[in-house]
Amino acid sequence: MLPAADTDTATGSAPARPATPDAISLILAQAGRSAEEIAALATLDDADRSAEGQFSGEPPTLTSLFGKARATEFDAGRFSPSPTVAATMAAVLEFLIERKRAGTLLDNRLMLLHAGTIAGLARLGFFGLAIPEAYGGHGARLGDLGPLLRALTLVHPDLAVMFEVHNFLGPVTPLLDFGTEQQKRHFLPRMARGELLGSFALTEPGVGADPSRLSLSARRDGDQWLVSGVKWPITNVVYGGICILVLKLEGENLPQGRDSAMLVFEVPQADDARFRMVRNRLNAFDYLWNARFRMTDCPVPIGNLLGPPGKGLAQAFSSLAKGRGGICVNSAVKIFRLLAQLIQDPEAAAETVPATGGPRGWIGFRHTFGKPIGEAPRIRTWVGRATAEALAARCLGDVCFRLAANGIRDETMGMIAKVYSTRALLQTAIHAYQIQGGRSVHVDERRLAARDGHPLPADAYAIENYIGENIHEFAIATVYEGPNPVLADVGAPNAMTRGIRAKYLEPIGLAEAKGHFGWAPKLGFAWYVAANVLGSLHPWPGSVEGIRNPLPWRQRLIRRAFRRNRILGRRILLVIARYQKSFIDESFLLGDEGGVFDCLCASVASLVYAIATDRSEPEYQLVGESLDLEAQLLLAHRSVTPHLQRRFADIGRAVMTPGNVLHRDLVADIHASPIPLDPRSIDRFI
Ligand SMILES: Cc1cc2nc3c(=O)[nH]c(=O)nc-3n(C[C@H](O)[C@H](O)[C@H](O)COP(=O)(O)OP(=O)(O)OC[C@H]3O[C@@H](n4cnc5c(N)ncnc54)[C@H](O)[C@@H]3O)c2cc1C
Structure with missing residues (x-):
């Protein structure tokens, strides 16, 4: 068990403020706000200001609004991992691609990443990539993780989410930023070896977009905290893993609204009288464990308090800010994957696809009014706009990671990146759904069979439907990590x-x-x-x-x-x-x-x-x-304007054309899934 953290010096943050009304509360009261609104806004404002204290340097987005900006401050720089990090990334990707090819990446019976996949990743050092070498990891810098996340998303998006939850939201970042040396030595090496998979629990049934009124609470009882309440819907909170609980402290003489804290919780191996967990069945994150859990006077060692009392929300905001690049990078990849689904022909073997000519996939072979639908100006415009926005989203993600790596908290940039990229993803998904027409609503029989635990033989012609099946996944990114x-x-x-x-x-x-x-x-x-x-x-x-x-x-x-x-x-x-x-x-x-x-x-x-x-x-x-x-x-x-639409249409035409640089760079290497009820081979299905 760890000794109690030195609460005022663990992070260098100021001790919790006394319960006197502060400037923001006074001003809100003058502006006629209700007591409840004042409490919520003042709590979040206090947390935001404290989180800012974790970073240094001017946020370049604000400088560009109110001062003289410098372009170099927005530069994501070059991808330059250390040789060990580069070798680990390469080995991890090779391993995953091989398992995907062999059909052993996922466990369709349990609807989880296969235990063999997790064990192999642990062996290769995947879970320690972002953990410093001093704690048994490989020490990858935040600024170098964008390309890895892109590749993981393409292999399977749930792999990227698991990596992000383990590292940025989950325990690694808050432990590194707010943990004592003892806490780091106690938890990080086991996390690096993949023995403890990480998760992060802020949301509760009654606490979502506004996290100012947490109800999960901890009170001191001898050398432990007794924790009670419910968290939902928590990703990757596996039995035997480790979860960061953001909760409120009771009996610590902290002012209301300034009483949040972070506890490191080692999730039990199974349910017991004090801990009970139920898996959520979601229409997103299919192969990840996502759950709700109840704690009833559940004991957590006193030394597992992370950072000072009163700073839980501030620390949560700080971790969220560091991870914002991830969702942006994932969204950009998903947009390219959607475009590939429309442009690429899943039936054609790679070597038979000609290097020039029109698109061979759905928008190339599907004709209406005597022309491929990919030649319709509106569809070209949609595809072109999605391409342009995905390229910009990719840059935004990389810039967010680089700024965080340099210790700069550009909160506005993080929110721009998240909103811009997930909105572009949702828009592209809706357009792709429409472009694929009535087929988009077909049930994905192969996935359904897998979920029900009756996988079909590989050569069975069951309907697959990448766009329709994943529409929730594309939409929900606009909600999590801040609606x-x-x-x-x-x-x-x-x-x-x-x-x-x-x-x-x-x-x-x-x-x-x-x-x-x-x-x-x-x-x-x-x-x-x-x-x-x-x-x-x-x-x-x-x-x-x-x-x-x-x-x-x-x-x-x-x-x-x-x-x-x-x-x-x-x-x-x-x-x-x-x-x-x-x-x-x-x-x-x-x-x-x-x-x-x-x-x-x-x-x-x-x-x-x-x-x-x-x-x-x-x-x-x-x-x-x-x-x-x-x-x-x-x-x-x-x-x-028509002028802008024409430009987007030209980009759309370029990305649809095999041999064009945009096609080659952005979609040529992405494998598309079968088109639902492919009309060229309808006999297979009847
Ligand atoms: C797949 C998935 C995985 C998740 N994983 C985790 C996890 O690992 N850990 C964790 O802590 N949480 C997790 N969450 C929770 C997620 O962060 C919350 O769903 C999110 O914060 C929103 O909370 P809520 O759903 O309770 O929305 P609510 O607070 O109920 O709000 C509902 C909607 O109202 C709108 N709204 C609310 N207030 C305003 C306003 N002032 N102005 C305009 N619109 C407003 C927004 O559109 C919002 O989406 C996950 C969620 C999903 C879907």
Whole structure:
């Protein structure tokens, strides 16, 4: 058993604040908020500010809104793992591809990754890839994990999710960031060997998008915590594994709302009187264990408290921020996989697919009105737009990882990346569903048989349906790790304005609460707004110095994005100036549905693409120009123009054409599943 953590010094964070009303609560009260709202918002604000303390450096997205940005700060850099990490990644992928080929990757009877797959991965060091060598791992840097996640998603998306949950959300990141040396030595080597699989439990039946009112609670009892309550729906919380519990402490004399904590919980090997777990049957994460569990005075050693009391939510937010790149990288891969499903012919052996000509898959052989449906302008446009957005999403994911690896918490960038990429995935899935037509609704008989524990013989012609079967999987990414509307309308407006609120609005609010006019802070704010409005008119608001291969089109697009961001910064300040204390009620003006955040998503996507893409082929430039035009139109509150649609259609045609660089780079190597009830071989099915 571990000794109790040194609560105030474990992370260098300040001890929990006393129960006096703070600035944010006072201001919210003045703005007419209810006590319940104040409690929730103040709790989350406090957690956010504490989480910020875990990072250093200026978030470049905020600099680009309110100051002089530098392109190099948005650069994801080159993939440069150490030789050991590269060798481990290669061995892991070879092993997985081999098992997939042999049909032993998954256990269809249990609907889990096969025990042999997990054992093999453990042997190869997969679970220790992101754990430092000092604790028995391989020490991969966060910035190098994007390519591995891409490859894992292509082999099977659940492998990437398991890796992310084990490392970023799950125990590795919080243990490294907040654990004592003893805690690290106690848990990490076993995690690296794959003996303890990790999970992370924040959500509860009554606590989801707003985690400020946790009900799972722990109270001290001698040398242990007794934990009671329910968590749901927790991914990878396997028996005998390890789970980070985010809960509230009782009896510790902490102010309400500042009483959260993290405990490391070693999940029992089986249910008992104090712990009971039930697996959830989900329409997503098919081969992962996802469960709800109840703890009833369940004992956890006192030394398993991770970080100081009162900081559980802050630490959870900090881990979430570090892992945001993952969901973005996965979404981009899933978009390319969906496109391959439409473009590639699953019936054709690779060597028989000609290097040129039109697409051979569904959109090539399916004709309507005398033409392949892939030639219909609307379908080309959909495919082209999905391609452009997936390329941008991939860059966003890599930038998120790189920033986190460099110790920079760019919360706004994380939310942009998550919302942009999962929205693009959902849109692509809906379009792919439509492009495949009535077949999309067919039951996937092969998967159904596997789920029921009666796998079909390999040569049986059962209907498969990749797009329809996975539609929940594509849609639900907009919900987990922060629902998109909540990130857009609550999280991002908060993150974008936190500095301004702390520096100007809170002093104004406090002065007014004391009955003063608040001349000094008001003048300070007026000066700040005026300087920013002037700054937003500058024709060169940022620097492109230092970017690799500075092709003229890239420099032009980067500068245009910087200019857009300054205009968006100006809009944010004008909303704040207009609505003052109640501006947060108007946060939708900054949020989704064409507000500032929506424009910012498109602008930053175009920016990071232009910075990351040093390819000289005209197709890659066309993608950059299209993303830029899309962002420009959104900024001007204009919908898509025929000019932009034509550009997307040209990209669509390129990615559908075997031999074209976009086709070769993005979809040629992706294997498509059979088309449901393939009309070319209908006799097989009747
Ligand atoms: C497959 C899967 C795996 C998961 N794995 C884990 C895990 O491992 N660990 C874990 O802790 N959690 C996990 N979750 C939980 C997930 O993070 C939550 O589902 C998510 O946070 C949303 O919570 P909720 O479903 O309770 O939504 P609710 O809080 O009930 O909200 C419902 C919806 O209302 C909308 N909404 C709410 N508030 C606002 C607002 N202010 N403005 C606009 N719209 C709003 C949003 O669209 C939201 O989706 C998982 C979920 C899924 C689906």
